[in-house]
Amino acid sequence: MLGSLAALAQPVVPAITPDPSRGAPLYVQHCAVCHGDAGAGDGPAALGLEPPPGDLRDAARLDRLSLHDLFAVIGQGRDGSDMPAFADQLDERQRWDLASYIAGFSAVPGVAASKPFALADLAGKTPAEVAASGGDVAAFRAQRAHPPLQQRGPGELIEHTRSTLQQSLQAYRAGEHEQAFDLSVGAYLEGFELVESALDNLDPQQRKITERALMAYRQGLQDGATVAQAEQALAVAAAELDKSAALLADGAMGDSLSFFSSLLILLREGLEAILVLAAILAFLRNTGQQAAARSVHIGWGLALLAGVATWAVAAYLIDISGAQRELLEGATALFASVVLLWVGVWMHDRRHAAAWQDYIKSSLVGGGGRFGFAVLAFFSVYRELFEVILFYETLWLQAGPAGHGMVLAGAGAALVLLIGLAWVILRGSRKLPLAAFFSANAVLLCVLSVVFAGHGVAALQEAGVLGTRPVTFFEFDWLGIHADAWSLSAQALALAGIATLYGRSWLGERRRAAAAKMAASSE
Known part of the structure; x- marks a missing residue:
């Protein structure tokens, strides 16, 4: 050898x-x-x-x-x-x-x-x-x-992106187009993506511009761009990486920035999960089925264990690449989107059911119903937990020993806010009539279905499974809205599904009302 x-x-x-x-x-x-x-x-x-x-x-x-x-x-x-x-x-x-x-x-x-x-x-x-x-x-x-473990801070992560992009361009020049594309995906997922959260707290616009430049270079490779076009796209991406690196170059963060960075990571990533869990638990309590809540708690508890285990396996046993991480997140988000859509419309259909309690006792909280709620709780929490841990790893390094206390304080504050939000939903739902509660819950779950659809497609794009097609549109990451044709199409499809299912429900109610009216008149 x-x-x-x-x-x-x-x-x-x-x-x-x-x-x-x-x-x-x-x-x-x-x-x-x-x-x-x-x-x-x-x-x-x-x-x-x-x-x-x-x-x-x-x-x-x-x-x-x-x-x-x-x-x-x-x-x-x-x-x-x-x-x-x-x-x-x-x-x-x-x-x-x-x-x-x-x-x-x-x-x-x-x-x-x-x-x-x-x-x-x-x-x-x-x-x-x-x-x-x-x-x-x-x-x-x-x-x-046996090299001593050297953790990577923001500077090392951006340098990894730079060097891997250069390897990608070299492979493209040599005609190895598939390898070049794979390297461009890894350059983003194993480097820049892990500093996005920190950069967001310094300059969100620069984070978006840099991400778009990296995606544009990758899409050019996928579309068969000439070498000159690829070089030009990479030059643009490299310039934006330099700007981002300069923003992060100070190393240790101030106490306030460490606190708010930590708070926003958990608040942003945990908001959707806590809304799903609160909606399900409120639904079970308001219908007198508190015993079924145990399945929900088992679901999110297992998700926490699975997320930590996934991180530990990736860190110490086997290599879980950034592409595999995003593929997992995208698949679970799309699965959760479909389930949320079904549950939301299902709740809407039964908001006026006369034999509601009998229906619950006969079918909802049987083994299948409880298992379904546990699965939904699991995927809602597990979906981004692995990535949240990676974000905190990067933030921990950037904050430095002096800022570790503020990172923990920010995470604790976010946890308190999320628990408080769940408490408000659970307490407020008690005062709503059952029909109004079902309608509000159904709308919440359907909105989350649209949000998850946008996040799911975006994750698959980051994994390189789907291409990108930027369009002129506003962005709102908290709602899963991205200025991309594929992501927006997925959300439009989810909205169309909601409209179709709600329309079917409305027509069914009209038919039932007409039948009841005819029956009453015949008497």
Whole structure:
């Protein structure tokens, strides 16, 4: 696998700290067949290969290669040998993880250093260079095999977006259009998207302009733009990224900004979920079915556990990409939109039902009805919980140790406001007649259905599943309104569904009223 490498450009620093535990299964899958399980070059496929696979345990050879050299040869292959290039099979993060795992074959585990080496040094320097400068080479070998975790603040995230966009353009110039598009998606989701919340609190308009520029570049790649057009679109996006980076460059935030940033993250992302939960719980209480509320509480409780578990799995066990994250959010939002629409119209249909209590007892709160409410509660809460945790991770870094208390205070204040809103809905609904309550609840759920439809399509666009078609229209993110033809079309479709179902309900009422009138007159 290893050999002389051509001179490389400036060392590339990984955007995410390499994780050898993620590299281990990649080694087994792609490398062990030739290099052997222990890296000795004695794998079952090594017989007859010329030159033979290298011994990855040979410290003298590995000391002449940087982590970036290993990363590069994994992606490009080795000239004059049977080793293939893995750039089309492994993404950038996987290649860094694999390089770190391979570096561990020549390292002595558990060697401590007085202080951690910088990630740039671990990636760009060789052990031989560290030894020549009088550094602790044993500690350097150990650390590049298990790099200390370095969390990314806003500056690192925007730099990741910049560098990945440049890779995307290089791939597009080389005719690798699909890879270029995938890189453009990752550039946004693994970088800029995670600082959007912080940027929103500084300059919402700049956040929107930057996001549109990134989406325009991506859409140009998808539409088959010329290289010159792609370069121009990227130049515009890069200029907007520079402006956004300048706004975030101060690093630590003031106490008030830390507080309000934290408050708005949870308030904005939790508002829709709390409205759904409050509407369902008020409905169950006002119809005398408090026992069924347990299913709702189980639903949102499981959603909290699932959201935290998803984040933990993504952070420590497997790689959940930004595209997968947005795909999950988009799918759950659209599912919730359909369910909310159905429940809202269903409530509207029964606001005047004479045998309402009998209907509830016979069918609503049976196993199927309770399960349906639990599912709706689960998806309403789980939909964005994973992303909320990522937003708070970024805010935590940007606020710095001095601002952590204000971040927690902001989250606590948002939680109090959300609980207070739920209490107001539950208490206020008691004073409404049953018919008026059902009508108000139905309208609320149908409005949320339209909001979820807009958010769902926007998430799928961010994941790269759907394209973007910007139009001249106002934006209101809290209502899921985006100046995009596809997102607006989804909301228009939801509105059409509401109008159709409400129209059917109205005609049904007219027919029932006419039948009742005829029956009364015949008596």
